Amino acid sequence: MGKQIEEYELPTFEVEPEVILDSIAGRQKCKKCSKKIRFFCYNCVLVVDELASQLPELHLPIKLHVIKHRGENNGKSTAVYAKIMAPSTVAMYTYPEKENTLNIDPETSLLLYPGEGAKTMEELADEGQLQKYRDLVVIDGTWPQANGIISNESRPEHASKHNMETKRILQNMQRVTITPRKTKFWRYQSLDSSYMATIEAIYFCYYEYSNAMQKCNMANVVDTGCRNTEKNCEEKSEDRPSGDIKDLLYFYKYYYNVIQNRYKSDKSLVFHSFQAKDYIKYD
Numbered sequence: 001m002g003k004q005i006e007e008y009e010l011p012t013f014e015v016e017p018e019v020i021l022d023s024i025a026g027r028q029k030c031k032k033c034s035k036k037i038r039f040f041c042y043n044c045v046l047v048v049d050e051l052a053s054q055l056p057e058l059h060l061p062i063k064l065h066v067i068k069h070r071g072e073n074n075g076k077s078t079a080v081y082a083k084i085m086a087p088s089t090v091a092m093y094t095y096p097e098k099e100n101t102l103n104i105d106p107e108t109s110l111l112l113y114p115g116e117g118a119k120t121m122e123e124l125a126d127e128g129q130l131q132k133y134r135d136l137v138v139i140d141g142t143w144p145q146a147n148g149i150i151s152n153e154s155r156p157e158h159a160s161k162h163n164m165e166t167k168r169i170l171q172n173m174q175r176v177t178i179t180p181r182k183t184k185f186w187r188y189q190s191l192d193s194s195y196m197a198t199i200e201a202i203y204f205c206y207y208e209y210s211n212a213m214q215k216c217n218m219a220n221v222v223d224t225g226c227r228n229t230e231k232n233c234e235e236k237s238e239d240r241p242s243g244d245i246k247d248l249l250y251f252y253k254y255y256y257n258v259i260q261n262r263y264k265s266d267k268s269l270v271f272h273s274f275q276a277k278d279y280i281k282y283d
Ligand SMILES: [Zn+2]
Pocket: 030, 031, 032, 033, 034, 035, 041, 042, 043, 044, 045, 046
């Protein structure tokens, strides 16, 4: 018997992207690569001026590092939504790079990756460990691609497809896992519906992190009478977490609704996606 997978309701999320995004009409040229874009350029990760001034800005509580496999197509990536919404607290990488650019301390970094040794945010909080982490790494790619990035590479003919320094950093991080939830992705083609889109996984990782930290901070108040953790006190004001982490799903919710509405308004359209017979929520 399969494990019960949690459902979450994207349409009821208190994020209203339509008001702003629907007001952006037509396409403009990307300032960097001249490609015609509506909201932002997937390749250059640049938002059109008209929109940039209106988007809510998010500062994540710990920095996010997204590692994209070289074989993964930019236009298909949902992870880029995180960089668009929280530009100063998100860094994007391609794996492998000739030189390692992932300059973070594995001792204070978490890697979202299930399996052996992976803990939940709550377990780390209960162990009194969660507060020491400053960075979170998420791999954007298929499971075989992610596995290739993490695993030990012993075949010499594959050495050029890897960066051993990046790999060593990733292998020495504490792994974390999140509660499986049924994806709302319109493009999942393989495995099953509990494999979330990268942006969903990122959002729920921060959601579970924030909940676990809240528990820690509450315990702190009782213990010390001070809500400020050591970490918060030494942070520069511009780095302080702000905004609503739900905004990580700003574009995701927008496109979800666009697709739902397109199919609902034209019953002759048939939604084609593996295992997604009931994807369109006809009322
Ligand atoms: Zn561009």
